[in-house]
Amino acid sequence: MNESMESPDDMVTNKVGGGWGRALAWVFVLAVLAVIAVQLRKTMEGGILLNEKAPTFTLTLFDGGEIGPAEMQGKVVVVNFWASWCKPCEEEAEELQQAWEYYQDRGDVLFLGVDYVDTETEARVYLDRFGITYPNGPDLRTSISQAFRITGVPETYIISRAGDLFYTKVGPFTSLQEILTLVDQALAE
Amino acid sequence: MTVKQTPLFLLVAALAIVGSFAQVGSVQAQDATPPPPAATPSDDEVNAVAKNMYCPVCENVPLDVCPTLACQQWRELIREKLAAGWSEQDVYDYFVLQYGDRVLAAPPPTGLNLLIYIAPPVLIAAAFYVVWQMMRRMRAAGNAVTAGSEMQPAKPKDEYQARLEDELKRLDRGD
Amino acid sequence: MIANLGYGALVITLLVCLFGTGAAIYGEVKKQPRWVDSARNAMLLTFPLLTVASIAIITLLVTNAFEVDYVQSVTSRSMPTYLRVTALWGGQPGSLVFWSWLMALFASAATLRDWRRDREFLPWVVVVSLVTLAFFLVLIIGFENPFVRYWATPSGSVVTAMFQPNGTTLYTPFDGRGLNPLLRHPGMIIHPPMLYLGFVSLVIPFAFGIAALITGRTDDRWIRLTRRWTLWAWLFLSLGLILGGRWAYDVLGWGGYWGWDPVEVAALLPWLTATPFLHSAMIQEKRNMFKHWNMLLIILTYVLMIMGTFLTRSGVLSSVHAFAQSAIGPIFFAYIVLTLIVSLALLSWRWDGLKSEGTLTSWLSREALFLINNVLFIAILIVCLWGLFYPILTEALGVVGQWFPTLAHIFTGQKATVGPIFYERATGPLWAALLLLMGVAPLSAWRASTARTLGKAIWLPTAVSLVGIAAVLVLSDVRGLTALLALWLCMFVTAVTLFDFYRSAVARSRAHGTNFLVSLWQLAGRNRRRYGGYVIHLGVVLMAVGIIGIEIFQTETQASLKLGETLSLGRYSIRYDSLAEFDTDDNRNVARAVVTVFKDGEQLGELYPRRDFFYESGQPMTIPGVRSSVEDDFYVLLVNWQPISTQTATFKIYLNPLVNWLWFGAAIFILGTFVAAWPEREPAPVRESRRAAAAEAIA
Structure with a gap:
C-alpha cells in the first residue's frame, strides 16, 4: 500500500517499460485510495444502528462455559461493556445487578457483562465487590467490542427478542428505574 | 570503489535492507528468558516485557510507561505470569489470545502479517533495481555522447541555449 | 457582532477565491491579461480578509466570549492571555482558519514578485493557490465554522447555529472547557504553527510545478523560482518536527523524543519527499536531468502534505495528536483524489516534454550519488507509508473474511499495531546509508568523477575518522558493531565536511592573499547554498550522534522506594525525599515528588518529577524531572505512589547518553538552512541581457 510511493519508480521506468508501468502505477494509486x-x-459510520440486526457473538464466561447465539435466541439481551479500571462503571454496577435479579426468574431476559481489556484477577475482585451474578466474561481479542464498535466503557446495548438493536446507552445508567423501563419496553415490543 | 563495484554496492545495500527486516521478525523470539526465579519479578523484568506491548485503551503509548490504571493492571498481570514461571513468549501469546494482535508492538510474523515484513524489502529492492537499470541506460547514452567530444558546453551556455530553444519553440507555437 | 464580521470575512474570502480562479483561467484562455491581473489582485486580497477573520477569532478568545462554541471549547477564565491567543490553533475550526491565513500570506508573498519574465506562470500559480485556499475555506464554512454560537430556545434547550434561529436568545455559558492540557506547553505553542508554515509554503513550489506542466515551460525555471521557497518550507517543516520531538521528550514522559506515532509518521512523510526534492532539484539546475522525477516529488510532497492533514483531522488514525472526530473526512478525501488524479494526469500528458537532456557519465558522479540518495529517501518513505497503512489495511481486509468465511482465519479484520520497533529496524540501515552518502557525495564532482579522483579526496577524512574510532575503542567502553559503525559514520561525515571547508578556504586564501578566517567567511558568503548545505550536514551528524546515544545506549531501571531510600543507575542515583499531592486552580491534581540526585556519590541537586491528573479530560500526564549535561540526560519519572501516607513511591529512571547533541545539532541544522536560504539578489542584469540576446537572436 506504499504503492502511492511505488508509483514514481514505475512511472520513471515506464518510459522504457511501456504503458504497463503507467497502468500499474495508476492501479496502485487507486488501491491506496480504496483502502483509505x-x-x-x-470511521464515519459511528455506532451500530438501532432496529437493525445486532452483531452476533459468543461470550466465554469467567466461570467456564459459553453463551452463544443459541442461548440468546428469543430473549431480550442486555449487553453491558465494562472494565475494573473504569470508575463510571462502578456507578451502575449495583443497579445492573438489581435489574438482573428482578428479571432472572422470567427466563426471557438475559444480562451479559463483557469485560473490556481487563485482567481476570481484577475483574473477579470487581465482580465479588458488587456481588454480580449475571454471566460475565472477557472480551477475547476485543472482538465483541469491535463488532459493537464501542467508543468506551461503560456502554450498554439492549437487543430485542428478534435480535435487533433496541437501545444504546453510552455512559452509566443513572437509576435502576431507567434500566427497568427500557427492558420492559424491549419486552413489550 | 571502482566503477564496476557500484552495482555490487547496490546489491549489498539491498541485501542489507532485506536482512534488517528479517531481524524485525525475529524480535519476539530472541528475548526468550530462562525460567525466572520463584521470587516476585522486579519492575525492570516486568518493563522489559511490557516495552514490546501496547494496550488498546491508550493507543500508541508503550505499556511500560503508560500511566493509566488499565495499564498498571496489565503490568501486574505480567508480573503474576512471570512469577508463575511463564516465559516472555508465553506472556505475549497469552496477551494476544486475550486482547488481540494489536497488543504487540509489531505484528507477529505469521500468516497475513508476514506481508508487513516481506513487502517493504521487496519494494525497496525493486526500486533499487529500477534505478540501477535506469542509470545503466543513461550511462550508456552518456558514453555514446561523450565518446565523440570530450568537452560539453559549460553550464551558463546550457542555460542560455535552453532559453533560446524555449523562446524559439514559443515563437513556433505562435504565442 | 464580531462573530458576524469574522464569518462575513470568511465568506467573502471564499467568493474572492472562486472569482480569482475563474478570472485567471478565463484571462489565460481568452488571452486577456486584464483578467489575469484581476485574479492576481484577488489573490492579494485574501490575506487582509483572512487577517480580519483571524483577528475576529482572537478578539473573541481574549474577551471570554463563551457564547461562541469554539471559544467555549478551547478557553476558560483561568487561562492566561497568551494561551488564549494560541488557542487560535488549539482546536479544529480555529486551526483551519490559521492554516488558511498562513496560506494566504505565503501565496500573496509569492504573487508579489516581478512577473514580467514569467508571465505565463502567473495565472496557474494563482489558480493552484486559490483552489487550495478555497478548499480549506469550504471546510471551514461548511463543516468547522469557528463563529457558531449558542442559542437558548424557549423550551430551555441550547442549540448551536451561526445565525439566530427564530424565537431564541443568545446563550452565554459562564465558563469554557479550557484548552487541551497537552497543548499548554511552550513547545506545543510553536510546534503546530511551524508545521503549518512548512505545509503551506510547500504549496508554492507545487503551484509553480503545476504551472510549468500546464504551460509546457518545462525547463528548470520553475525550480529556480521556487528553490528558496522550498528551502524555507523545508526549514519550517524540519523545525516543526524537531519541536514536536522536544515537546514529547519534555512532556509525554516516556524517555524518548519520537514514538513513531501514526500522526508523527504522517507529518514526516512530506519531509521525506521534500528533502530528496531539494537535492534532485539541484541536479536539474546543473545538469538538466531528472525532470520527471522532480515533478513527481513535488506532486507527492503536496499530496502527502494534504494527506497528513487529512489523516490527523478526519479521525481515520487515532493518536494523541488527532483532533476530535469530525465530518470533514469525505470532502478531504475527495480533494486528495482530485489533486492526485489531476496532477498525475498533467504529468502523464507532459511526460515526453520532460525528457532528460543531460546524461550520466559516471557511476560516481555527484548526480549518480544524488540519485541513490533519492532512492534511499524513497525507501524510507515506503517503509513509513507501509507501516502507517498496515493497520488500516488489516482492518479493511477483514471484509474479505466476512465475504469468504473460509478465509476468515486469515483475514480476521484484527487491528495490528506497528510500533517503533518496526520503523527503527527497518529504516535504521537506510538512515545509515544516507549518512554515508552525505559523506561521499560532496566530494564527488558533477558529471565526471572516477574512483581515483574520489579516492584522492576521500583518503584523508577516512584515515582521520578511523583514528577517531580507534580512540573511541581505547578510551571508552563502547563496543558492539552497530554502535561503532554508526559512530564511525558520524566521524567520517564530519571529517569530510570540515576537510572540504578547510581545503577550499586554504585555496582561496592562497589565491587572494587573505587570511584563513576571512577566506572562510568570504567562501561561505559566495556560495551560500553549498556551504549552508554543508552546515546542515554537520547539524545532521550531530543530531545523529544524539539519536545513536539514546537509541543504542539508553539504560533504564524502575523500583519502589521508601522515603529516604535510593535507586542507582550507572554513576547516578536518586534519593526519595518527599511527595506532595494537591489541586491547582486550573483543575489539575498534581502529585509532585522531590528526589535528590547524586553522581558518583556527590550531591547534584533536586529533581521534581510529577504526575498531573486533569479532571476535565480524566487524563493523567507524566512530567519528568530532567538533569541535562553535554554527556547525558538523567531523566526521572514518577510512576506510582502510596496515596495519603506517601511512604513509598515508584520511580522510573532513564540515562540518555548524548541526547543533548540532538538539540544542539538541530540548532546548527537550522543555522545552516538560514545560511542557505537567506535571500540573495538575483544577478538580474546578466539575465536580462541574456534574455535580450535571446530575443535578438529570435528577431
Whole structure:
C-alpha cells in the first residue's frame, strides 16, 4: 500500500517499460485510495444502528462455559461493556445487578457483562465487590467490542427478542428505574 | 570503489535492507528468558516485557510507561505470569489470545502479517533495481555522447541555449 | 457582532477565491491579461480578509466570549492571555482558519514578485493557490465554522447555529472547557504553527510545478523560482518536527523524543519527499536531468502534505495528536483524489516534454550519488507509508473474511499495531546509508568523477575518522558493531565536511592573499547554498550522534522506594525525599515528588518529577524531572505512589547518553538552512541581457 510511493519508480521506468508501468502505477494509486476510503467509511459510520440486526457473538464466561447465539435466541439481551479500571462503571454496577435479579426468574431476559481489556484477577475482585451474578466474561481479542464498535466503557446495548438493536446507552445508567423501563419496553415490543 | 563495484554496492545495500527486516521478525523470539526465579519479578523484568506491548485503551503509548490504571493492571498481570514461571513468549501469546494482535508492538510474523515484513524489502529492492537499470541506460547514452567530444558546453551556455530553444519553440507555437 | 464580521470575512474570502480562479483561467484562455491581473489582485486580497477573520477569532478568545462554541471549547477564565491567543490553533475550526491565513500570506508573498519574465506562470500559480485556499475555506464554512454560537430556545434547550434561529436568545455559558492540557506547553505553542508554515509554503513550489506542466515551460525555471521557497518550507517543516520531538521528550514522559506515532509518521512523510526534492532539484539546475522525477516529488510532497492533514483531522488514525472526530473526512478525501488524479494526469500528458537532456557519465558522479540518495529517501518513505497503512489495511481486509468465511482465519479484520520497533529496524540501515552518502557525495564532482579522483579526496577524512574510532575503542567502553559503525559514520561525515571547508578556504586564501578566517567567511558568503548545505550536514551528524546515544545506549531501571531510600543507575542515583499531592486552580491534581540526585556519590541537586491528573479530560500526564549535561540526560519519572501516607513511591529512571547533541545539532541544522536560504539578489542584469540576446537572436 506504499504503492502511492511505488508509483514514481514505475512511472520513471515506464518510459522504457511501456504503458504497463503507467497502468500499474495508476492501479496502485487507486488501491491506496480504496483502502483509505474503506477506513474512512468505517470511521464515519459511528455506532451500530438501532432496529437493525445486532452483531452476533459468543461470550466465554469467567466461570467456564459459553453463551452463544443459541442461548440468546428469543430473549431480550442486555449487553453491558465494562472494565475494573473504569470508575463510571462502578456507578451502575449495583443497579445492573438489581435489574438482573428482578428479571432472572422470567427466563426471557438475559444480562451479559463483557469485560473490556481487563485482567481476570481484577475483574473477579470487581465482580465479588458488587456481588454480580449475571454471566460475565472477557472480551477475547476485543472482538465483541469491535463488532459493537464501542467508543468506551461503560456502554450498554439492549437487543430485542428478534435480535435487533433496541437501545444504546453510552455512559452509566443513572437509576435502576431507567434500566427497568427500557427492558420492559424491549419486552413489550 | 571502482566503477564496476557500484552495482555490487547496490546489491549489498539491498541485501542489507532485506536482512534488517528479517531481524524485525525475529524480535519476539530472541528475548526468550530462562525460567525466572520463584521470587516476585522486579519492575525492570516486568518493563522489559511490557516495552514490546501496547494496550488498546491508550493507543500508541508503550505499556511500560503508560500511566493509566488499565495499564498498571496489565503490568501486574505480567508480573503474576512471570512469577508463575511463564516465559516472555508465553506472556505475549497469552496477551494476544486475550486482547488481540494489536497488543504487540509489531505484528507477529505469521500468516497475513508476514506481508508487513516481506513487502517493504521487496519494494525497496525493486526500486533499487529500477534505478540501477535506469542509470545503466543513461550511462550508456552518456558514453555514446561523450565518446565523440570530450568537452560539453559549460553550464551558463546550457542555460542560455535552453532559453533560446524555449523562446524559439514559443515563437513556433505562435504565442 | 464580531462573530458576524469574522464569518462575513470568511465568506467573502471564499467568493474572492472562486472569482480569482475563474478570472485567471478565463484571462489565460481568452488571452486577456486584464483578467489575469484581476485574479492576481484577488489573490492579494485574501490575506487582509483572512487577517480580519483571524483577528475576529482572537478578539473573541481574549474577551471570554463563551457564547461562541469554539471559544467555549478551547478557553476558560483561568487561562492566561497568551494561551488564549494560541488557542487560535488549539482546536479544529480555529486551526483551519490559521492554516488558511498562513496560506494566504505565503501565496500573496509569492504573487508579489516581478512577473514580467514569467508571465505565463502567473495565472496557474494563482489558480493552484486559490483552489487550495478555497478548499480549506469550504471546510471551514461548511463543516468547522469557528463563529457558531449558542442559542437558548424557549423550551430551555441550547442549540448551536451561526445565525439566530427564530424565537431564541443568545446563550452565554459562564465558563469554557479550557484548552487541551497537552497543548499548554511552550513547545506545543510553536510546534503546530511551524508545521503549518512548512505545509503551506510547500504549496508554492507545487503551484509553480503545476504551472510549468500546464504551460509546457518545462525547463528548470520553475525550480529556480521556487528553490528558496522550498528551502524555507523545508526549514519550517524540519523545525516543526524537531519541536514536536522536544515537546514529547519534555512532556509525554516516556524517555524518548519520537514514538513513531501514526500522526508523527504522517507529518514526516512530506519531509521525506521534500528533502530528496531539494537535492534532485539541484541536479536539474546543473545538469538538466531528472525532470520527471522532480515533478513527481513535488506532486507527492503536496499530496502527502494534504494527506497528513487529512489523516490527523478526519479521525481515520487515532493518536494523541488527532483532533476530535469530525465530518470533514469525505470532502478531504475527495480533494486528495482530485489533486492526485489531476496532477498525475498533467504529468502523464507532459511526460515526453520532460525528457532528460543531460546524461550520466559516471557511476560516481555527484548526480549518480544524488540519485541513490533519492532512492534511499524513497525507501524510507515506503517503509513509513507501509507501516502507517498496515493497520488500516488489516482492518479493511477483514471484509474479505466476512465475504469468504473460509478465509476468515486469515483475514480476521484484527487491528495490528506497528510500533517503533518496526520503523527503527527497518529504516535504521537506510538512515545509515544516507549518512554515508552525505559523506561521499560532496566530494564527488558533477558529471565526471572516477574512483581515483574520489579516492584522492576521500583518503584523508577516512584515515582521520578511523583514528577517531580507534580512540573511541581505547578510551571508552563502547563496543558492539552497530554502535561503532554508526559512530564511525558520524566521524567520517564530519571529517569530510570540515576537510572540504578547510581545503577550499586554504585555496582561496592562497589565491587572494587573505587570511584563513576571512577566506572562510568570504567562501561561505559566495556560495551560500553549498556551504549552508554543508552546515546542515554537520547539524545532521550531530543530531545523529544524539539519536545513536539514546537509541543504542539508553539504560533504564524502575523500583519502589521508601522515603529516604535510593535507586542507582550507572554513576547516578536518586534519593526519595518527599511527595506532595494537591489541586491547582486550573483543575489539575498534581502529585509532585522531590528526589535528590547524586553522581558518583556527590550531591547534584533536586529533581521534581510529577504526575498531573486533569479532571476535565480524566487524563493523567507524566512530567519528568530532567538533569541535562553535554554527556547525558538523567531523566526521572514518577510512576506510582502510596496515596495519603506517601511512604513509598515508584520511580522510573532513564540515562540518555548524548541526547543533548540532538538539540544542539538541530540548532546548527537550522543555522545552516538560514545560511542557505537567506535571500540573495538575483544577478538580474546578466539575465536580462541574456534574455535580450535571446530575443535578438529570435528577431
